[in-house]
Amino acid sequence: MVIGEAKPVAEILxxxxxxxxxxxxxxxxxxxxxxxxxxxxxxxxxxELRIARKAAGNDLExxxxxxxxxxxxxxxxxxxxxxxxxxxxxSIACSVGPQYCTAxxxxxxxxxxxxxxxxxxxxxxxxxxxxxxxxxxxxxxxFGGLCPITxxxxxxxxxxxxxxxxxxxxxxxxxxxCIWQLIYDRMKNLGQLHKMQEVKLYKNWSTSRDGGLRTTIxxxxxx
Amino acid sequence: MSMEVVVFACQQAVPEPDAVKSLWRxxxxxxxxxxxxxxxxxxxxxxxxxxxxxxxLVWVIGCEEQLCRYNEGSHRAGGRMAxxxxxxxxxxxEPARVGRSVLTPGDESALAAIIAEISDRVQALGASPLRRAxxxxxxxxxx
Ligand code: SF4
Ligand code: SF4
Numbered sequence: 001m002v003i004g005e006a007k008p009v010a011e012i013l014x015x016x017x018x019x020x021x022x023x024x025x026x027x028x029x030x031x032x033x034x035x036x037x038x039x040x041x042x043x044x045x046x047x048e049l050r051i052a053r054k055a056a057g058n059d060l061e062x063x064x065x066x067x068x069x070x071x072x073x074x075x076x077x078x079x080x081x082x083x084x085x086x087x088x089x090x091s092i093a094c095s096v097g098p099q100y101c102t103a104x105x106x107x108x109x110x111x112x113x114x115x116x117x118x119x120x121x122x123x124x125x126x127x128x129x130x131x132x133x134x135x136x137x138x139x140x141x142x143f144g145g146l147c148p149i150t151x152x153x154x155x156x157x158x159x160x161x162x163x164x165x166x167x168x169x170x171x172x173x174x175x176x177x178c179i180w181q182l183i184y185d186r187m188k189n190l191g192q193l194h195k196m197q198e199v200k201l202y203k204n205w206s207t208s209r210d211g212g213l214r215t216t217i218x219x220x221x222x223x
Numbered sequence: 224m225s226m227e228v229v230v231f232a233c234q235q236a237v238p239e240p241d242a243v244k245s246l247w248r249x250x251x252x253x254x255x256x257x258x259x260x261x262x263x264x265x266x267x268x269x270x271x272x273x274x275x276x277x278x279x280l281v282w283v284i285g286c287e288e289q290l291c292r293y294n295e296g297s298h299r300a301g302g303r304m305a306x307x308x309x310x311x312x313x314x315x316x317e318p319a320r321v322g323r324s325v326l327t328p329g330d331e332s333a334l335a336a337i338i339a340e341i342s343d344r345v346q347a348l349g350a351s352p353l354r355r356a357x358x359x360x361x362x363x364x365x366x
Contacts, residue, residue: 009314044267
């Protein structure tokens with residue numbers, strides 16, 4: 001999922017300082033799962049904004065709504081009724097959401113209430129970690145199902161480097177496992193250590209951000 | 224300036240919410256006691272929403288953690304209280320405007336002590352800055 005993290009409230013207050021009535025829009029997708037932009041977080045942020053503004057003698061009215069998703073245009077539509085009465089929108093979906101709001105409401109200012117951090121998953125309650133950098137041509141099948149692009153500080157395809165020590169990466173002061181140690185252990189478990197001797201010559205980076213803005217098309221689904 | 228306290232009380236910890244009112248010595252300060260099935264029913268957003276209405280002090284009364292009917296409930300309520308205080312600190316409202324107490328269900332003297340603490344707290348804090356702040360919109364329309 002997409003991992004998001006709430007922006008400092010002071011930053012959001014600054015963004016909306018000129019407005020008296022804003023929509024706070026959440027998303028029931030990824031950001032609900034990572035407790036950053038779901039229904040509860042909408043209610044928390046809206047209350048915080050109202051409290052802060054009221055204490056400053058500059059009342060703010062908030063309209064709360066949590067979309068099914070904010071990355072599909074049809075799920076932005078239910079905001080129409082609220083947005084017509086509001087001066088601005090704060091979206092706490094991942095940063096796709098504010099951009100979909102912007103597309104639907106060309107004359108309404110839209111602000112992000114979250115920082116979009118990574119594509120990842122939960123390690124434990126309250127801890128999320130990055131697992132994929134969306135390079136667009138996944139190669140983890142060659143590495144025991146583990147991603148050296150995301151999880152090796154140097155993105156080595158023929159690791160480990162000389163900084164790997166006792167299973168730990170030289171980056172992170174001993175807090176980050178060396179992914180190449182994990183790949184080695186995994187390949188050993190699978191009886192595929194010999195595959196690690198195959199030299200990987202290159203990776204196709206044209207599918208990553210280096211190749212420019214990416215669009216994914218499924219012809220059979222297009223109408 | 225009139226003040227108001229809202230107490231969310233677990234029904235096990237405080238089986239008779241009216242008893243809280245009879246113990247109240249807060250004078251002019253209005254007290255509302257809302258029974259809850261467990262103190263863990265209270266989410267951070269509900270505490271914040273209540274403070275935003277505005278209310279001058281919000282308090283949650285639950286059972287001692289090891290006595291919670293729902294095992295983890297009272298413990299969770301404690302965690303939520305801690306991060307509600309963090310939210311308040313972030314926006315510059317006194318974290319002391321939310322509080323939580325636990326007691327053994329049926330312990331009347333403990334309940335009396337908690338009610339006294341709530342009363343002392345609201346007197347010490349005074350009216351919420353949300354009441355004190357003049358609303359610029361209201362000022363404008365008054366012109
Ligand atoms: S808008 Fe972002 S957070 Fe919400 S479902 Fe889509 S990708 Fe996930
Ligand atoms: S190889 Fe690319 S697509 Fe596969 S997990 Fe790593 S970054 Fe993601």
